[in-house]
Amino acid sequence: MGTVYEKTVTSPVNIAVIKYWGKRDTNLILPTNSSLSVTLSQDHLQSKTTIRASPDFEKTRLWLNGVEDTAIEKNKRLQNCLSETRRLRKEYEERLRKDKNVDNVIPLSEYNLHICSENNFPTAAGLASSASGFACLAYTLSQIYELPISTTELSKIARQGSGSACRSLFGGFVAWEMGFQDDGSDSQAVQIASQDHWPELEALICVVSDTKKDTSSTEGMQNTVNTSTLLRHRIEHVVPLRMKSMIKAIHERDFQKFAEITMQDSNQFHALCLDTYPPIFYLNDVSRAIIRVITEYNSSNPERKLKAAYTFDAGPNAVIYTTSENVPEIINLIAKYFPGNENTRDYFSDPFQLFVGKTIGEQPLPLGFNDQIIPVFPKGNVKQILHTKVGDGPKVVAGEFDGLLNKQGWPKKLK
Numbered sequence: 033m034g035t036v037y038e039k040t041v042t043s044p045v046n047i048a049v050i051k052y053w054g055k056r057d058t059n060l061i062l063p064t065n066s067s068l069s070v071t072l073s074q075d076h077l078q079s080k081t082t083i084r085a086s087p088d089f090e091k092t093r094l095w096l097n098g099v100e101d102t103a104i105e106k107n108k109r110l111q112n113c114l115s116e117t118r119r120l121r122k123e124y125e126e127r128l129r130k131d132k133n134v135d136n137v138i139p140l141s142e143y144n145l146h147i148c149s150e151n152n153f154p155t156a157a158g159l160a161s162s163a164s165g166f167a168c169l170a171y172t173l174s175q176i177y178e179l180p181i182s183t184t185e186l187s188k189i190a191r192q193g194s195g196s197a198c199r200s201l202f203g204g205f206v207a208w209e210m211g212f213q214d215d216g217s218d219s220q221a222v223q224i225a226s227q228d229h230w231p232e233l234e235a236l237i238c239v240v241s242d243t244k245k246d247t248s249s250t251e252g253m254q255n256t257v258n259t260s261t262l263l264r265h266r267i268e269h270v271v272p273l274r275m276k277s278m279i280k281a282i283h284e285r286d287f288q289k290f291a292e293i294t295m296q297d298s299n300q301f302h303a304l305c306l307d308t309y310p311p312i313f314y315l316n317d318v319s320r321a322i323i324r325v326i327t328e329y330n331s332s333n334p335e336r337k338l339k340a341a342y343t344f345d346a347g348p349n350a351v352i353y354t355t356s357e358n359v360p361e362i363i364n365l366i367a368k369y370f371p372g373n374e375n376t377r378d379y380f381s382d383p384f385q386l387f388v389g390k391t392i393g394e395q396p397l398p399l400g401f402n403d404q405i406i407p408v409f410p411k412g413n414v415k416q417i418l419h420t421k422v423g424d425g426p427k428v429v430a431g432e433f434d435g436l437l438n439k440q441g442w443p444k445k446l447k
Protein backbone atom coordinates (compact mmCIF):
# COMPACT_ATOMS: atom_id res chain seq x y z
CA MET A 33 0.00 0.00 0.00
CA GLY A 34 1.27 3.50 -0.85
CA THR A 35 1.32 6.55 1.40
CA VAL A 36 -1.79 6.94 3.53
CA TYR A 37 -3.05 10.51 3.93
CA GLU A 38 -4.74 10.41 7.29
CA LYS A 39 -4.86 12.54 10.45
CA THR A 40 -6.54 12.16 13.81
CA VAL A 41 -7.23 15.08 16.13
CA THR A 42 -8.97 15.55 19.47
CA SER A 43 -10.73 18.79 20.41
CA PRO A 44 -12.22 20.29 23.57
CA VAL A 45 -15.58 21.60 24.66
CA ASN A 46 -15.89 25.26 25.69
CA ILE A 47 -18.40 26.87 28.05
CA ALA A 48 -19.10 30.55 27.53
CA VAL A 49 -19.01 33.05 30.38
CA ILE A 50 -20.23 35.79 28.03
CA LYS A 51 -22.82 34.17 25.83
CA TYR A 52 -23.20 34.18 22.07
CA TRP A 53 -26.90 34.43 21.29
CA GLY A 54 -28.02 35.85 17.96
CA LYS A 55 -26.73 35.99 14.38
CA ARG A 56 -26.57 38.92 12.03
CA ASP A 57 -25.84 36.53 9.14
CA THR A 58 -27.20 33.00 9.43
CA ASN A 59 -25.32 31.61 6.43
CA LEU A 60 -21.82 32.79 7.36
CA ILE A 61 -22.69 32.48 11.10
CA LEU A 62 -21.82 36.04 12.10
CA PRO A 63 -22.92 36.90 15.63
CA THR A 64 -24.71 39.96 16.95
CA ASN A 65 -22.24 40.21 19.85
CA SER A 66 -18.77 39.11 20.89
CA SER A 67 -18.50 36.27 23.40
CA LEU A 68 -15.93 34.69 25.68
CA SER A 69 -15.43 31.15 26.90
CA VAL A 70 -13.28 28.83 28.93
CA THR A 71 -11.96 25.71 27.20
CA LEU A 72 -12.43 22.59 29.32
CA SER A 73 -9.91 19.78 29.73
CA GLN A 74 -9.97 17.05 27.12
CA ASP A 75 -9.29 14.47 29.82
CA HIS A 76 -13.01 14.43 30.47
CA LEU A 77 -14.80 15.80 27.43
CA GLN A 78 -13.59 15.65 23.88
CA SER A 79 -14.40 15.00 20.24
CA LYS A 80 -12.05 12.82 18.24
CA THR A 81 -11.97 12.89 14.45
CA THR A 82 -10.02 10.86 11.91
CA ILE A 83 -9.97 11.95 8.27
CA ARG A 84 -8.39 10.06 5.39
CA ALA A 85 -8.06 11.36 1.84
CA SER A 86 -7.74 8.80 -0.92
CA PRO A 87 -8.15 8.67 -4.72
CA ASP A 88 -9.79 5.26 -4.17
CA PHE A 89 -12.77 6.57 -2.19
CA GLU A 90 -15.94 6.76 -4.29
CA LYS A 91 -17.40 9.65 -2.35
CA THR A 92 -16.91 11.75 0.74
CA ARG A 93 -18.57 10.11 3.76
CA LEU A 94 -19.07 10.97 7.43
CA TRP A 95 -19.65 8.68 10.40
CA LEU A 96 -20.66 10.27 13.69
CA ASN A 97 -20.59 8.16 16.85
CA GLY A 98 -20.58 4.95 14.80
CA VAL A 99 -23.48 5.88 12.50
CA GLU A 100 -23.11 7.09 8.94
CA ASP A 101 -24.70 10.43 8.16
CA THR A 102 -26.09 9.65 4.72
CA ALA A 103 -27.36 13.17 4.07
CA ILE A 104 -24.12 15.14 4.22
CA GLU A 105 -24.81 16.80 0.85
CA LYS A 106 -27.70 18.61 2.54
CA ASN A 107 -25.66 19.61 5.61
CA LYS A 108 -24.78 23.15 4.57
CA ARG A 109 -22.61 23.87 7.59
CA LEU A 110 -20.50 20.77 7.03
CA GLN A 111 -20.28 21.52 3.30
CA ASN A 112 -19.12 25.08 4.01
CA CYS A 113 -16.26 23.77 6.19
CA LEU A 114 -15.30 21.16 3.59
CA SER A 115 -15.41 23.50 0.60
CA GLU A 116 -13.51 26.32 2.36
CA THR A 117 -10.65 24.04 3.42
CA ARG A 118 -10.60 22.33 0.01
CA ARG A 119 -10.39 25.70 -1.71
CA LEU A 120 -7.43 26.70 0.48
CA ARG A 121 -5.74 23.37 -0.23
CA LYS A 122 -6.20 23.89 -3.96
CA GLU A 123 -4.64 27.34 -3.77
CA TYR A 124 -1.78 25.90 -1.76
CA GLU A 125 -1.20 23.11 -4.30
CA GLU A 126 -1.15 25.65 -7.14
CA ARG A 127 1.31 27.84 -5.28
CA LEU A 128 3.59 24.89 -4.66
CA ARG A 129 3.47 23.91 -8.33
CA LYS A 130 3.89 27.38 -9.81
CA ASP A 131 5.94 29.44 -7.40
CA LYS A 132 8.04 26.77 -5.80
CA ASN A 133 8.39 24.50 -8.82
CA VAL A 134 7.45 21.42 -6.85
CA ASP A 135 6.20 18.91 -9.44
CA ASN A 136 5.11 16.01 -7.23
CA VAL A 137 2.40 17.88 -5.30
CA ILE A 138 -0.23 15.46 -4.02
CA PRO A 139 -3.65 16.62 -5.32
CA LEU A 140 -5.40 15.99 -2.01
CA SER A 141 -7.95 18.67 -2.87
CA GLU A 142 -9.31 16.32 -5.55
CA TYR A 143 -9.57 13.24 -3.34
CA ASN A 144 -12.70 12.15 -1.51
CA LEU A 145 -12.58 11.93 2.27
CA HIS A 146 -13.65 9.42 4.89
CA ILE A 147 -14.44 11.33 8.08
CA CYS A 148 -15.08 9.46 11.28
CA SER A 149 -15.82 11.24 14.55
CA GLU A 150 -16.78 10.36 18.10
CA ASN A 151 -17.68 12.36 21.17
CA ASN A 152 -16.61 10.72 24.44
CA PHE A 153 -19.55 12.30 26.26
CA PRO A 154 -23.24 11.60 25.79
CA THR A 155 -24.46 13.71 22.84
CA ALA A 156 -27.91 13.59 24.42
CA ALA A 157 -26.59 15.37 27.51
CA GLY A 158 -26.57 18.62 25.53
CA LEU A 159 -22.95 19.41 26.31
CA ALA A 160 -22.11 21.57 23.31
CA SER A 161 -21.09 18.68 21.05
CA SER A 162 -21.33 20.87 17.97
CA ALA A 163 -18.57 23.14 19.34
CA SER A 164 -15.97 20.43 19.93
CA GLY A 165 -17.19 18.48 16.88
CA PHE A 166 -16.82 21.27 14.31
CA ALA A 167 -13.58 22.53 15.87
CA CYS A 168 -12.24 18.99 15.50
CA LEU A 169 -13.43 18.74 11.91
CA ALA A 170 -11.83 22.05 10.90
CA TYR A 171 -8.58 21.31 12.68
CA THR A 172 -8.27 17.80 11.22
CA LEU A 173 -8.94 19.18 7.73
CA SER A 174 -6.25 21.83 8.20
CA GLN A 175 -3.82 19.12 9.28
CA ILE A 176 -4.49 16.70 6.48
CA TYR A 177 -4.34 19.50 3.90
CA GLU A 178 -1.25 21.00 5.62
CA LEU A 179 -2.86 24.43 5.34
CA PRO A 180 -0.42 27.26 5.99
CA ILE A 181 -2.90 29.31 8.06
CA SER A 182 -3.05 30.52 11.66
CA THR A 183 -5.45 29.13 14.23
CA THR A 184 -7.36 32.42 14.20
CA GLU A 185 -7.78 32.10 10.40
CA LEU A 186 -8.97 28.54 10.87
CA SER A 187 -11.46 29.70 13.51
CA LYS A 188 -13.37 31.51 10.74
CA ILE A 189 -13.93 28.15 9.05
CA ALA A 190 -14.94 26.31 12.25
CA ARG A 191 -17.34 29.22 12.92
CA GLN A 192 -19.23 28.29 9.77
CA GLY A 193 -19.88 24.82 11.21
CA SER A 194 -21.26 26.12 14.51
CA GLY A 195 -20.61 29.57 15.94
CA SER A 196 -19.34 28.41 19.32
CA ALA A 197 -16.94 25.96 17.57
CA CYS A 198 -14.56 28.79 16.67
CA ARG A 199 -13.73 29.20 20.37
CA SER A 200 -12.79 25.50 20.76
CA LEU A 201 -9.75 25.97 18.51
CA PHE A 202 -7.80 27.45 21.42
CA GLY A 203 -7.12 26.26 24.93
CA GLY A 204 -7.51 28.44 28.01
CA PHE A 205 -9.62 31.60 27.75
CA VAL A 206 -10.94 32.54 24.35
CA ALA A 207 -12.79 35.50 22.88
CA TRP A 208 -14.85 35.36 19.72
CA GLU A 209 -14.58 38.87 18.30
CA MET A 210 -17.87 39.52 16.53
CA GLY A 211 -16.25 41.54 13.73
CA PHE A 212 -17.98 44.13 11.56
CA GLN A 213 -17.33 43.06 7.96
CA ASP A 214 -20.18 41.57 5.94
CA ASP A 215 -17.96 38.80 4.58
CA GLY A 216 -17.02 37.58 8.08
CA SER A 217 -13.31 38.20 7.54
CA ASP A 218 -12.95 39.74 11.02
CA SER A 219 -15.30 37.46 12.96
CA GLN A 220 -12.77 35.23 14.64
CA ALA A 221 -11.49 33.61 17.81
CA VAL A 222 -8.45 34.86 19.71
CA GLN A 223 -6.83 33.49 22.83
CA ILE A 224 -7.07 35.81 25.85
CA ALA A 225 -4.92 33.67 28.17
CA SER A 226 -3.43 30.21 27.95
CA GLN A 227 -4.63 27.16 29.86
CA ASP A 228 -1.81 27.53 32.42
CA HIS A 229 -2.70 31.11 33.22
CA TRP A 230 -5.15 30.39 36.05
CA PRO A 231 -4.46 26.86 37.33
CA GLU A 232 -6.82 27.22 40.33
CA LEU A 233 -9.88 27.72 38.12
CA GLU A 234 -11.97 24.55 37.88
CA ALA A 235 -15.36 23.54 36.55
CA LEU A 236 -18.14 21.27 37.73
CA ILE A 237 -20.74 20.17 35.24
CA CYS A 238 -24.04 19.08 36.71
CA VAL A 239 -25.86 16.99 34.13
CA VAL A 240 -29.52 17.62 34.82
CA SER A 241 -31.87 14.98 33.57
CA ASP A 242 -34.12 16.20 30.84
CA THR A 243 -36.09 15.01 27.90
CA LYS A 244 -34.53 16.25 24.65
CA LYS A 245 -34.57 20.03 24.38
CA ASP A 246 -37.33 21.30 22.14
CA THR A 247 -35.63 24.47 20.86
CA SER A 248 -32.13 24.16 19.38
CA SER A 249 -29.69 27.03 19.90
CA THR A 250 -29.75 27.78 16.18
CA GLU A 251 -33.51 28.15 16.04
CA GLY A 252 -33.89 29.73 19.47
CA MET A 253 -31.39 32.52 18.91
CA GLN A 254 -33.00 33.61 15.64
CA ASN A 255 -36.40 33.78 17.33
CA THR A 256 -34.74 36.05 19.89
CA VAL A 257 -33.20 38.23 17.14
CA ASN A 258 -36.63 38.57 15.53
CA THR A 259 -38.72 39.29 18.61
CA SER A 260 -36.72 40.43 21.65
CA THR A 261 -36.37 44.12 22.45
CA LEU A 262 -33.97 43.35 25.28
CA LEU A 263 -31.46 41.93 22.78
CA ARG A 264 -30.69 45.35 21.27
CA HIS A 265 -29.90 46.77 24.69
CA ARG A 266 -27.64 43.80 25.44
CA ILE A 267 -25.76 44.09 22.14
CA GLU A 268 -25.26 47.85 22.32
CA HIS A 269 -24.78 48.54 26.00
CA VAL A 270 -24.06 45.40 27.99
CA VAL A 271 -21.75 43.04 26.13
CA PRO A 272 -19.08 45.57 25.03
CA LEU A 273 -18.47 46.61 28.66
CA ARG A 274 -18.67 43.05 29.96
CA MET A 275 -16.13 41.83 27.40
CA LYS A 276 -13.65 44.44 28.62
CA SER A 277 -14.26 43.74 32.32
CA MET A 278 -14.12 39.99 31.80
CA ILE A 279 -10.82 40.12 29.91
CA LYS A 280 -9.38 42.27 32.73
CA ALA A 281 -10.73 39.88 35.39
CA ILE A 282 -9.13 36.93 33.61
CA HIS A 283 -5.79 38.69 33.17
CA GLU A 284 -5.80 39.60 36.87
CA ARG A 285 -7.18 36.22 37.98
CA ASP A 286 -9.89 38.16 39.80
CA PHE A 287 -12.44 35.49 40.70
CA GLN A 288 -14.87 38.01 42.27
CA LYS A 289 -15.29 39.90 39.03
CA PHE A 290 -15.13 36.74 36.90
CA ALA A 291 -17.91 35.11 38.95
CA GLU A 292 -20.10 38.20 39.02
CA ILE A 293 -20.03 38.72 35.25
CA THR A 294 -20.42 35.00 34.55
CA MET A 295 -23.62 34.74 36.60
CA GLN A 296 -25.01 38.06 35.37
CA ASP A 297 -24.41 37.08 31.78
CA SER A 298 -26.01 33.66 32.17
CA ASN A 299 -28.98 35.36 33.83
CA GLN A 300 -29.27 37.87 31.00
CA PHE A 301 -29.08 35.17 28.36
CA HIS A 302 -32.00 33.35 30.02
CA ALA A 303 -33.83 36.67 30.36
CA LEU A 304 -33.44 37.05 26.58
CA CYS A 305 -35.01 33.62 26.18
CA LEU A 306 -37.95 34.76 28.28
CA ASP A 307 -38.13 38.00 26.29
CA THR A 308 -38.40 35.97 23.08
CA TYR A 309 -41.94 35.71 21.78
CA PRO A 310 -43.17 33.02 22.25
CA PRO A 311 -40.75 32.50 25.17
CA ILE A 312 -38.09 29.81 25.33
CA PHE A 313 -37.44 27.97 28.59
CA TYR A 314 -34.12 26.21 29.00
CA LEU A 315 -33.85 26.24 32.79
CA ASN A 316 -36.01 23.84 34.79
CA ASP A 317 -36.78 23.48 38.52
CA VAL A 318 -33.51 21.68 39.15
CA SER A 319 -31.50 24.39 37.33
CA ARG A 320 -33.21 27.08 39.41
CA ALA A 321 -32.59 25.14 42.62
CA ILE A 322 -28.88 24.90 41.73
CA ILE A 323 -28.87 28.70 41.30
CA ARG A 324 -30.37 29.04 44.81
CA VAL A 325 -27.75 26.74 46.33
CA ILE A 326 -24.87 28.64 44.72
CA THR A 327 -26.41 32.00 45.69
CA GLU A 328 -26.72 30.87 49.32
CA TYR A 329 -23.18 29.48 49.24
CA ASN A 330 -21.87 32.84 47.99
CA SER A 331 -23.85 35.01 50.40
CA SER A 332 -23.55 32.97 53.60
CA ASN A 333 -19.82 32.46 53.82
CA PRO A 334 -18.12 34.47 56.58
CA GLU A 335 -15.84 36.32 54.12
CA ARG A 336 -18.90 37.36 52.04
CA LYS A 337 -17.00 36.38 48.92
CA LEU A 338 -18.21 34.94 45.65
CA LYS A 339 -16.80 31.42 45.78
CA ALA A 340 -18.64 29.88 42.83
CA ALA A 341 -20.32 31.01 39.60
CA TYR A 342 -23.06 29.15 37.78
CA THR A 343 -23.72 29.38 34.06
CA PHE A 344 -26.31 27.65 31.85
CA ASP A 345 -26.39 27.22 28.08
CA ALA A 346 -29.36 26.22 25.95
CA GLY A 347 -30.46 23.49 28.35
CA PRO A 348 -30.92 22.75 32.05
CA ASN A 349 -27.33 21.57 32.80
CA ALA A 350 -25.38 23.76 35.19
CA VAL A 351 -21.69 24.53 34.82
CA ILE A 352 -20.17 25.84 38.02
CA TYR A 353 -16.84 27.63 37.86
CA THR A 354 -14.90 27.85 41.11
CA THR A 355 -11.36 27.73 42.47
CA SER A 356 -9.65 24.56 43.69
CA GLU A 357 -10.10 25.09 47.44
CA ASN A 358 -13.92 25.22 47.17
CA VAL A 359 -14.43 22.23 44.91
CA PRO A 360 -15.02 19.56 47.62
CA GLU A 361 -17.54 21.77 49.44
CA ILE A 362 -19.52 22.42 46.27
CA ILE A 363 -19.55 18.80 45.12
CA ASN A 364 -20.77 17.84 48.57
CA LEU A 365 -23.54 20.47 48.42
CA ILE A 366 -24.75 19.37 45.00
CA ALA A 367 -24.68 15.71 46.04
CA LYS A 368 -26.63 16.50 49.23
CA TYR A 369 -29.46 18.38 47.53
CA PHE A 370 -29.47 16.48 44.23
CA PRO A 371 -28.48 12.90 45.06
CA GLY A 372 -27.75 10.50 42.22
CA ASN A 373 -29.30 7.17 41.44
CA GLU A 374 -27.76 4.06 43.01
CA ASN A 375 -24.70 3.74 40.75
CA THR A 376 -22.30 6.13 42.49
CA ARG A 377 -19.49 5.82 39.95
CA ASP A 378 -21.72 6.97 37.12
CA TYR A 379 -22.86 9.86 39.28
CA PHE A 380 -19.43 11.09 40.33
CA SER A 381 -16.18 9.40 39.38
CA ASP A 382 -13.89 11.62 41.50
CA PRO A 383 -11.10 11.98 38.91
CA PHE A 384 -8.92 14.00 41.29
CA GLN A 385 -9.42 11.71 44.31
CA LEU A 386 -10.95 14.37 46.56
CA PHE A 387 -13.27 12.06 48.46
CA VAL A 388 -11.15 9.00 49.16
CA GLY A 389 -12.79 7.21 52.10
CA LYS A 390 -15.54 9.86 52.32
CA THR A 391 -19.11 9.80 51.04
CA ILE A 392 -20.17 12.78 48.94
CA GLY A 393 -23.36 14.47 50.08
CA GLU A 394 -22.75 13.42 53.68
CA GLN A 395 -19.95 15.81 54.63
CA PRO A 396 -20.67 18.81 56.90
CA LEU A 397 -22.17 21.82 55.11
CA PRO A 398 -20.13 25.04 54.87
CA LEU A 399 -20.18 27.31 57.90
CA GLY A 400 -23.21 29.63 57.86
CA PHE A 401 -25.04 27.80 55.02
CA ASN A 402 -28.80 27.78 55.60
CA ASP A 403 -29.69 24.13 54.96
CA GLN A 404 -33.42 24.95 54.66
CA ILE A 405 -32.84 26.96 51.48
CA ILE A 406 -34.33 24.24 49.25
CA PRO A 407 -35.67 20.74 49.87
CA VAL A 408 -33.56 17.72 49.02
CA PHE A 409 -34.57 16.60 45.52
CA PRO A 410 -35.55 12.99 44.73
CA LYS A 411 -32.68 10.83 43.47
CA GLY A 412 -31.62 11.15 39.86
CA ASN A 413 -32.53 14.80 39.23
CA VAL A 414 -28.84 15.43 38.73
CA LYS A 415 -27.60 12.46 36.70
CA GLN A 416 -23.92 13.17 36.88
CA ILE A 417 -21.37 15.58 38.32
CA LEU A 418 -18.28 15.98 36.13
CA HIS A 419 -15.27 17.61 37.74
CA THR A 420 -12.89 19.15 35.23
CA LYS A 421 -10.36 21.91 34.72
CA VAL A 422 -9.26 24.43 32.12
CA GLY A 423 -7.71 22.66 29.15
CA ASP A 424 -5.82 23.01 25.92
CA GLY A 425 -6.88 23.31 22.30
CA PRO A 426 -7.02 20.64 19.58
CA LYS A 427 -4.26 18.04 19.59
CA VAL A 428 -2.98 15.79 16.83
CA VAL A 429 -3.04 12.16 17.90
CA ALA A 430 0.31 10.67 16.98
CA GLY A 431 -0.23 6.92 17.24
CA GLU A 432 -0.86 5.11 13.97
CA PHE A 433 -3.36 2.79 15.69
CA ASP A 434 -5.22 5.47 17.65
CA GLY A 435 -7.29 6.62 14.68
CA LEU A 436 -10.94 5.74 14.16
CA LEU A 437 -10.45 4.23 10.68
CA ASN A 438 -9.05 0.79 9.89
CA LYS A 439 -6.25 0.01 7.43
CA GLN A 440 -8.63 0.20 4.48
CA GLY A 441 -10.01 3.55 5.62
CA TRP A 442 -13.36 2.39 7.01
CA PRO A 443 -14.67 2.95 10.58
CA LYS A 444 -13.26 0.46 13.09
CA LYS A 445 -16.47 0.62 15.14
CA LEU A 446 -19.99 0.86 13.80
CA LYS A 447 -23.24 0.77 15.74
Ligand SMILES: Nc1ncnc2c1ncn2[C@@H]1O[C@H](COP(=O)(O)OP(=O)(O)OP(=O)(O)O)[C@@H](O)[C@H]1O
Pocket residue numbers: 079080081096149150151155158159160161162163164165166168169248249250345346
Ligand atom coordinates in the same frame (compact mmCIF):
# COMPACT_ATOMS: atom_id res chain seq x y z
N1 LIG B 1 -17.81 15.03 16.54
C1 LIG B 1 -18.55 15.70 15.65
N2 LIG B 1 -18.09 15.89 14.38
C2 LIG B 1 -18.83 16.59 13.48
N3 LIG B 1 -20.02 17.14 13.76
C3 LIG B 1 -20.50 16.98 15.00
C4 LIG B 1 -19.80 16.26 16.01
N4 LIG B 1 -20.54 16.27 17.14
C5 LIG B 1 -21.65 16.96 16.87
N5 LIG B 1 -21.63 17.39 15.59
C6 LIG B 1 -22.68 18.15 14.90
O1 LIG B 1 -23.37 18.93 15.85
C7 LIG B 1 -24.75 18.60 15.83
C8 LIG B 1 -25.31 18.72 17.24
O2 LIG B 1 -25.39 20.08 17.50
P1 LIG B 1 -26.48 20.73 18.43
O3 LIG B 1 -26.25 22.20 18.37
O4 LIG B 1 -27.82 20.17 18.11
O5 LIG B 1 -26.14 20.12 19.86
P2 LIG B 1 -25.18 20.63 20.98
O6 LIG B 1 -23.96 21.24 20.39
O7 LIG B 1 -24.97 19.47 21.90
O8 LIG B 1 -26.04 21.72 21.73
P3 LIG B 1 -25.94 23.32 21.69
O9 LIG B 1 -25.06 23.74 20.56
O10 LIG B 1 -27.35 23.76 21.53
O11 LIG B 1 -25.37 23.69 23.02
C9 LIG B 1 -24.80 17.19 15.28
O12 LIG B 1 -26.02 16.92 14.66
C10 LIG B 1 -23.68 17.22 14.26
O13 LIG B 1 -24.09 17.78 13.05
Ligand SMILES: C[C@@](O)(CCOP(=O)(O)OP(=O)(O)O)CC(=O)O
Pocket residue numbers: 047048050051052053061067160162193194195196197249250251344345346
Ligand atom coordinates in the same frame (compact mmCIF):
# COMPACT_ATOMS: atom_id res chain seq x y z
C1 LIG C 1 -26.03 29.14 24.54
C2 LIG C 1 -24.74 29.00 23.71
O1 LIG C 1 -24.16 27.77 24.03
C3 LIG C 1 -25.12 29.07 22.25
C4 LIG C 1 -24.28 28.28 21.33
O2 LIG C 1 -24.84 28.25 20.07
P1 LIG C 1 -24.28 27.33 18.88
O3 LIG C 1 -22.86 27.65 18.63
O4 LIG C 1 -24.60 25.91 19.16
O5 LIG C 1 -25.18 27.86 17.70
P2 LIG C 1 -24.95 27.78 16.13
O6 LIG C 1 -23.94 28.82 15.74
O7 LIG C 1 -26.29 28.04 15.52
O8 LIG C 1 -24.44 26.37 15.82
C5 LIG C 1 -23.85 30.16 24.11
C6 LIG C 1 -22.39 30.09 23.75
O9 LIG C 1 -21.82 29.00 23.64
O10 LIG C 1 -21.80 31.18 23.63
